[in-house]
Amino acid sequence: YPDHVLVEVDVSGSYSEAGNRGFQPLIRYISGNNASRQQIAMTAPVLQTPQAAGRQTVSFVMPASMDVASAPEPLDNEVRRHAVSAALVAALTFSGTTTAARFDEGAGRLLAAAAREGLETDGEVYFARYDPPWKPGFLRRNEVLIRVRE
Numbered sequence: 001y002p003d004h005v006l007v008e009v010d011v012s013g014s015y016s017e018a019g020n021r022g023f024q025p026l027i028r029y030i031s032g033n034n035a036s037r038q039q040i041a042m043t044a045p046v047l048q049t050p051q052a053a054g055r056q057t058v059s060f061v062m063p064a065s066m067d068v069a070s071a072p073e074p075l076d077n078e079v080r081r082h083a084v085s086a087a088l089v090a091a092l093t094f095s096g097t098t099t100a101a102r103f104d105e106g107a108g109r110l111l112a113a114a115a116r117e118g119l120e121t122d123g124e125v126y127f128a129r130y131d132p133p134w135k136p137g138f139l140r141r142n143e144v145l146i147r148v149r150e
Contacts, residue, residue, distance in 0.1 A: 006082045008059035015100035022058025025076050034072035045128035090114050092144045096137045106144035122147040
């Protein structure tokens with residue numbers, strides 16, 4: 001994946017609760033709740049990364065034309081901008097709904113495949129949703145991802 005910029009927020013809760021809680025401040029940010037009052041087009045994917053102690057980081061990927069300096073300053077002190085360096089990433093793609101059970105199952109399959117292929121992983125498994133919730137499940141694209149060393 002190439003260099004990109006995220007806006008992200010850390011939230012508590014189960015997998016689905018955190019996804020919903022994290023989405024709200026991020027959608028407000030791209031809707032103009034930022035220092036420039038700039039509206040930013042919604043991009044895909046929406047990322048979610050489990051953290052310690054029942055916390056999750058939920059992130060929106062900013063348009064490719066933005067870097068950290070051009071992404072407007074958040075007005076919500078819980079929202080932050082984050083530059084991500086280009087990286088090689090192993091991905092397991094699947095369709096359907098996104099539940100904690102499906103994420104856990106996909107994470108296990110991805111880690112097993114990476115080990116089988118002799119890939120050295122770097123960091124934690126995270127999850128990407130590419131489609132809106134109203135899209136029929138069988139048409140949705142989702143991924144379980146982990147960085148790997150080149």
